[in-house]
Amino acid sequence: MRVVHVSQPVTAGVAAVVVDLARAQRDLGWSVTVVCPPGPLADRAGELGVEVRTWHARRHPGPGTVAEVVRLRRVLRGLAPDIVHLHSSKAGLVGRLVVRGRRPTLFQPHMWSFQSATGPVGRAAKAWERLAARWTHQLVCVSDDELAAGRAAGVGGPAEVVCNGVDVERFRPDDRVAARWRLGLPDVPTAVCVGRLVPYKGQDQLLAAWPAVRAQVPDARLVIVGDGPMAERWRASCDDESVRWWGHDDSVADFYAAADVVVLPSREEGMALVPLEAMACGRSVVAFDVSGVRQSVGEAGAVLPAGDVAGLAEAVAVRLADPSAADLEGAHGRRRVELLFDRRQVADQVATLIDKLLVGAR
Incomplete structure (x- = not known):
């Protein structure tokens, strides 16, 4: 089993989720690669012994997005993953343009881009998410509210809610x-x-x-x-x-x-x-x-x-x-x-989704 996690954010909550999933899936004996820009996510994954591939990408779409698509296509072609797990709206944009449904694809927005954008940008983001749903085999939302916002925007396709989790050993009561x-x-x-x-x-x-x-x-x-x-x-x-x-x-x-x-x-x-x-x-x-x-x-x-x-x-x-x-x-x-909200439960839920997705693909 080769799983590739693609993330543009390299700090804060998204990075923490990617690290937890990569560690849990590695412990299952899967081959796991994290593809992301240089930064804390790459450093932490490397420290855990998870393979890291560099993908230079900016937070927001722009003229450089075409080059980001080319770079990610090269990386994924070399890795030949069984599953591609895209984290954040930017990775979801570029990753689905690259894969276009040819490999089983999970997309986890970690907050929809149209929730923080207004005007023409927000409308364009909604239109893109509706279109890209055809290339999303499994949408993973981190809360019931996030899934409801996606459905209200017209984003269809199979979807599951997998709430975020935390390390209850690292985060524990202290004096x-x-x-x-x-x-x-x-x-x-x-x-x-x-x-x-x-x-x-x-x-x-x-x-x-x-x-x-x-x-x-x-x-x-x-x-x-x-x-x-x-x-x-x-x-x-x-x-x-x-x-x-x-x-x-x-x-x-x-x-x-x-x-x-x-x-x-x-x-x-x-x-x-x-x-x-x-x-x-x-x-x-x-x-x-x-x-x-x-x-x-x-x-x-x-x-x-x-x-x-x-x-x-x-x-x-x-x-x-x-x-x-x-x-x-x-x-x-x-x-x-x-x-x-124990992170181990989250990892088990995602692993189950991946297993089901692969069975369906085969």
């Missing part, structure tokens, strides 16, 4: 005070937000809510972990000394452990890993009700109407003022992750 000491953070009420600094992740909405949080909990601190194209602009607009801009850090488990509450202020998601990781660490989550959030969080925190900045501020402040009540939510979240 809050010790984590703060390791990070050099003060032992005060602390909210943590982890994510790439881009508009759809919504950190600007959390910053807008933060003064109202401080009004109720004056000694509260906010730690923003991540980097991205909006970092400079958002930092320049924020002169609050209680906000700590940490930048990118791979040791996110320490930040979850240090938090009283973890905040996800996103405008769009597929099914974000941050709430699942925070819950696995026994921390309460406050999030906007975007795709996958209600399905993942359950009763492990507060899920608010998207864009409700005032409600976000109130929910965060309540949990910072009463961390013991927040920890009860966190304990519920840990149990929920162990039951529903």
